[in-house]
Amino acid sequence: ARVEKAGYKHFMAKEIAEQPVVLGDALAHYLPEDRINLPETLDFTDLDRLTLVACGTAFYACSVAKYWFEQIAGLPCEIDVASEFRYREPPLPAKSFAVFVSQSGETADTLAALRYCRERVERTVAVVNVATSSIARESDVALPILAGVEVGVASTKAFTCQLLVLAVMALKAGVDRGRLTPDALAAHVEALRHLPGLMNAALSLAPQIGKLAEQLSQAQDILFLGRGSMYPLALEGALKLKEISYIHAEGYAAGELKHGPIALIDRTVPVIVLAPHDRLFDKTVSNMQEVMARHGKVLLISDARGIASASEGSWATLKLPEVPEPFAPILYALPAQLLAYHTAIAKGTDVDQPRNLAKSVTVE
């Protein structure tokens, strides 16, 4: 069936808005009742390492997941972009799984990385949106992300659904490796089940984001900062923005600010800080204050507690509902996507077909 915009101006807007529903579908599939629905062959018990390989937005999903596999399951985790991984000829422990994340399942570099791993690891796992794709067919295990057809070149709903599948994998790894008590598992599952509702709250920020975007669209450069699993989200926020608005944007680990990017800060540079009120919040706030001391324009994206304690001196804030710590990136992806979308709209660029980019890159 042909996919239509269903009343939205752009596929990207439709796909952003669909996230509560498609994430709900993926939740119903992977976490039915109180069970983790993943193949038995995905047994993480004795693994020495997990390797995650992807390109673009899918790589940032892997980068977030690394924090989960390490923290929740104590599983050493390596991540790489496929174009580097394949030529590096990395040694791989025999007791390891290699995971390939790809919306299309056809990205040439990711497919080549999969072929490299096939003979070298215990199991290859595909996390894909297109279930019939090459990467799905050539992997030992294929896990569909169930996002539905994604048309917009800038990936949105595929990203959050990739994160959900990776989060469920991390929970299974935590159980297999004896790191998660039944109570801790139940709390994580409950947290994931709340996400679609929280996403609806995030989507309702669109009008506010539209206003901020008018000012962001005047900027030459924009920085995104995050710590912990919010760091890869800062990278994804910057990627999304540059892809469709053509404004130069960079994501940085908040703690790295003083090692370089702080040199760029002046009144004209918006700095978007992704910082839920978690155990790293105070650290990020001190980086944010370094920006404000140099007259940077801070947009703080946080929850009620974070905004109440740290918004003084900021240019603007966006308030999200509170979300249990490890899974905040799944929610915070939405304001990042909306900021990119509305900034592109303010600039009048072609949101669904940005210049020079392709939805699926099947050549090197």
Ligand code: G6P
């Ligand atoms: C292209 C797309 C990106 C996507 C990347 C990886 O660059 O424009 O949105 O993240 O390819 O694609 P894949 O299909 O492997 O996820």
